[in-house]
Amino acid sequence: xxxxxxKNFSAVEIVDLIEQSDDHDRQIIFRSLxxxxxxxxFEFLPFHFQKNFLDALPVEDAAKLxxxxxxxxxxxxxxxxxSKILKELLQLLSPSERIVTLQLLGYPENSVGRLxxxxxxxxxxxxxxxxxxxxxxxxxxxxETISVLYVIxxxxxxxxxxxxxxxxxxxxxxxxxxxxxxxVISVYATDDQEIASNAFQNYNRNALxxxxxxxxxxxxxxxxxxxxxxxxxxxxxxxxxGGSEALDAPYMAxxxxxxxxxxxxxxxxxxxxxxxxxxxxxxxxxxxxKAVVLTLFLPLVISSGGxxxxxxxxxxxxxxxxxxxxxxxxxxxxxxxxxxxxFLGLVLGLIGFLRIAVWGHFSDIYxxxxxxxxxxxxxxxxxxVLWGTITGSMLPIILKALGLDPATSSAPFVATLVDVTxxxxxxxxxxxxxxxxxx
Amino acid sequence: xxxxxxKNFSAVEIVDLIEQSDDHDRQIIFRSLxxxxxxxxFEFLPFHFQKNFLDALPVEDAAKLxxxxxxxxxxxxxxxxxSKILKELLQLLSPSERIVTLQLLGYPENSVGRLxxxxxxxxxxxxxxxxxxxxxxxxxxxxETISVLYVIxxxxxxxxxxxxxxxxxxxxxxxxxxxxxxxVISVYATDDQEIASNAFQNYNRNALxxxxxxxxxxxxxxxxxxxxxxxxxxxxxxxxxGGSEALDAPYMAxxxxxxxxxxxxxxxxxxxxxxxxxxxxxxxxxxxxKAVVLTLFLPLVISSGGxxxxxxxxxxxxxxxxxxxxxxxxxxxxxxxxxxxxFLGLVLGLIGFLRIAVWGHFSDIYxxxxxxxxxxxxxxxxxxVLWGTITGSMLPIILKALGLDPATSSAPFVATLVDVTxxxxxxxxxxxxxxxxxx
Numbered sequence: 001x002x003x004x005x006x007k008n009f010s011a012v013e014i015v016d017l018i019e020q021s022d023d024h025d026r027q028i029i030f031r032s033l034x035x036x037x038x039x040x041x042f043e044f045l046p047f048h049f050q051k052n053f054l055d056a057l058p059v060e061d062a063a064k065l066x067x068x069x070x071x072x073x074x075x076x077x078x079x080x081x082x083s084k085i086l087k088e089l090l091q092l093l094s095p096s097e098r099i100v101t102l103q104l105l106g107y108p109e110n111s112v113g114r115l116x117x118x119x120x121x122x123x124x125x126x127x128x129x130x131x132x133x134x135x136x137x138x139x140x141x142x143x144e145t146i147s148v149l150y151v152i153x154x155x156x157x158x159x160x161x162x163x164x165x166x167x168x169x170x171x172x173x174x175x176x177x178x179x180x181x182x183x184v185i186s187v188y189a190t191d192d193q194e195i196a197s198n199a200f201q202n203y204n205r206n207a208l209x210x211x212x213x214x215x216x217x218x219x220x221x222x223x224x225x226x227x228x229x230x231x232x233x234x235x236x237x238x239x240x241x242g243g244s245e246a247l248d249a250p251y252m253a254x255x256x257x258x259x260x261x262x263x264x265x266x267x268x269x270x271x272x273x274x275x276x277x278x279x280x281x282x283x284x285x286x287x288x289x290k291a292v293v294l295t296l297f298l299p300l301v302i303s304s305g306g307x308x309x310x311x312x313x314x315x316x317x318x319x320x321x322x323x324x325x326x327x328x329x330x331x332x333x334x335x336x337x338x339x340x341x342x343f344l345g346l347v348l349g350l351i352g353f354l355r356i357a358v359w360g361h362f363s364d365i366y367x368x369x370x371x372x373x374x375x376x377x378x379x380x381x382x383x384x385v386l387w388g389t390i391t392g393s394m395l396p397i398i399l400k401a402l403g404l405d406p407a408t409s410s411a412p413f414v415a416t417l418v419d420v421t422x423x424x425x426x427x428x429x430x431x432x433x434x435x436x437x438x439x
Numbered sequence: 440x441x442x443x444x445x446k447n448f449s450a451v452e453i454v455d456l457i458e459q460s461d462d463h464d465r466q467i468i469f470r471s472l473x474x475x476x477x478x479x480x481f482e483f484l485p486f487h488f489q490k491n492f493l494d495a496l497p498v499e500d501a502a503k504l505x506x507x508x509x510x511x512x513x514x515x516x517x518x519x520x521x522s523k524i525l526k527e528l529l530q531l532l533s534p535s536e537r538i539v540t541l542q543l544l545g546y547p548e549n550s551v552g553r554l555x556x557x558x559x560x561x562x563x564x565x566x567x568x569x570x571x572x573x574x575x576x577x578x579x580x581x582x583e584t585i586s587v588l589y590v591i592x593x594x595x596x597x598x599x600x601x602x603x604x605x606x607x608x609x610x611x612x613x614x615x616x617x618x619x620x621x622x623v624i625s626v627y628a629t630d631d632q633e634i635a636s637n638a639f640q641n642y643n644r645n646a647l648x649x650x651x652x653x654x655x656x657x658x659x660x661x662x663x664x665x666x667x668x669x670x671x672x673x674x675x676x677x678x679x680x681g682g683s684e685a686l687d688a689p690y691m692a693x694x695x696x697x698x699x700x701x702x703x704x705x706x707x708x709x710x711x712x713x714x715x716x717x718x719x720x721x722x723x724x725x726x727x728x729k730a731v732v733l734t735l736f737l738p739l740v741i742s743s744g745g746x747x748x749x750x751x752x753x754x755x756x757x758x759x760x761x762x763x764x765x766x767x768x769x770x771x772x773x774x775x776x777x778x779x780x781x782f783l784g785l786v787l788g789l790i791g792f793l794r795i796a797v798w799g800h801f802s803d804i805y806x807x808x809x810x811x812x813x814x815x816x817x818x819x820x821x822x823x824v825l826w827g828t829i830t831g832s833m834l835p836i837i838l839k840a841l842g843l844d845p846a847t848s849s850a851p852f853v854a855t856l857v858d859v860t861x862x863x864x865x866x867x868x869x870x871x872x873x874x875x876x877x878x
Contacts, residue, residue, distance in 0.1 A: 010622050012642050044641055137607055146604050147586040165585050168576055183449050201667050202483055203451055206645045223662050228640050234673045235757050241680060242753020242850060243746055250763040251754055260782050263750055270746050271787050275794055277738040282804055288731055295727060295734040299716040299858055302738055307682055307709050307851040311702055314681020315690055318674050324689040343699050348710050355714055365721055411681060411850035412746040419738055
């Protein structure tokens, strides 16, 4: 039983306490909170705790809690839910809160619209500085940020953003229009969240206004929400690049069989893809029996293709995510990666050739034709590494062009693709070089 | 020649213009800017542009520019430079700016201290609300953020942080002490930047005070700087996970041979590691000659180990970065991954067994002993996948415990490590199963 008096704890301390407690204590702590604190604590918690608490609350309390949440936090909680539960929870909202929530949920996933809050302060050009400060004192309590105020016209179209501090330094009788430079950075509600993240970094802001295609101010998006989204998206990217589906909860908090479900699918697909290496090799079975020594270097040559492909794909995945390159740059990227493949292939090919030729010179482990084998491996490495860099760099671009997530072209996926073709490249090159000697 | 009049452009528009121009136009645009605009534009630009511009400026102008930069932006520019150039540039700073800069540079790389700015507003408990607002009007222009003010005692120890809006809502004659709750979230200057990133997400702030171990307020760190750092660190992580060194500039802006230098090192190390597969296989050469059919499935089994290892390593790398797990949890993680390895290995083993047994039943491609071969592959897969998940999950933890970056345990690195041992596992298991029949 939990017996600490929570009255003297801040919301932040309670969040820490909840994250460190076990399931049972957690529920008791959360239920013992006064409604205001409960709302703040709920907003700070990760999704899987939020869901646990809401599931355990009586319907009436759940409704109160949801209605008290700020619109952006409510939306990001609801969008994680399966649509059936989402519908039930929407019923719990008051009509006005439901309208706001449905509107935010109407924007595409990963769009800025999903992150916006409608709690901001708008002002008009013909107000005085005194009017503005009076307005801020009256309505500022309910607003997420008051460091920037938004100037709109009578159609609701965004005209300017002015820092609160500019009003503090101005004469109370001055008009808003005298402070305005009529320049404003904004994002569209339908923009991808990555665009907002770039805008925050380029323009040094803590909040950005969100507009529709007519320029009407719909809400604001704050940098702390973007930071959270960026961290989440990055986690998904890394998990995909590693060859599993993105997890919905932290690694340790994900139940074992859910974790397996996220991992087994891709592994099985890659495994089935990889069985094609066995089929390819069966095709060369006669050559393999004649020149068993070739198989000694098979893992070496095909994995080098996989490695160079993983390298290229992760560089391009990240460059695409940051907007450094777009799918239109595909030809420039391909040219770069062709040169890169030839250069890297020549380096590895040379190392491979020397390793086998020198070793074979001093030992008879590789048989009579060790120099020829060394040539096979060296030439194959140039071909396979080149093929790896081309495949690795183009796959993310093709996926993006098809509207899929480039991060799906994971290191294991690229490696598998290159392995299968690598077998064919190796045995074909060896067939021509060794014809008349070993084969 | 560039002939647009830049007077009516905002700093932000000029940044866009510079990023889209060629090298020649870029220099002309930048030099034509008035000093104030040049400073703002410089702060917004990526490092490689900053360096280009500074290199091209006369020493006197470079000194002016550096002195005008805000302390945090100056520090993050300088820390990217080789130490020889750093020393030269430090000479250009005025004595007072040099002291601030050297102090910030004295904190470890990736520490909060490197990101802090000393431009903040501090107030004292016995001031009135009127005093505070007067003080903000006087000094607020020079401060990075004025939405939060910091209360310190006469020793400089941080006591509280109070929102500017709270002062706007208070009586001018009220004392600061009446608004204070004496609770403040702060970070240490020596803390890792990831800690600050977590704090921003947990506590919904746009700026956090930075203190030393005695609680003295040293500066503040703002969320936009953290967002930039977080994005940079993600990029480095993804590049490392893909098996290359982190790039210093965007993919397309990195000169070709610098890009090759970042990529060839790891590829060569992995290649040399991978040559051990050839050594391992040479050890089993007699068995391979007797049972060539075994080699058909070699790429299949060893790559499955690599794939499961890449999966596990990227999950753990990310969980470590987010602080979801620490190195102390290694045993809990190992247990999870042992169960995971057994489960995933059984699934792949079963698929592999069925694929070979059924195919071998209808064709004689795999020889007389196709069922025995299927058993070899099935059993090996359980062993290799288990070994892959253990290696993949423990390697990031071991690297972290040694003070190295867990992201260095890239997918290709794990795959190579597992490939070499995979060869040994496969042939050892096959040796025991096939003894008396094929071997």
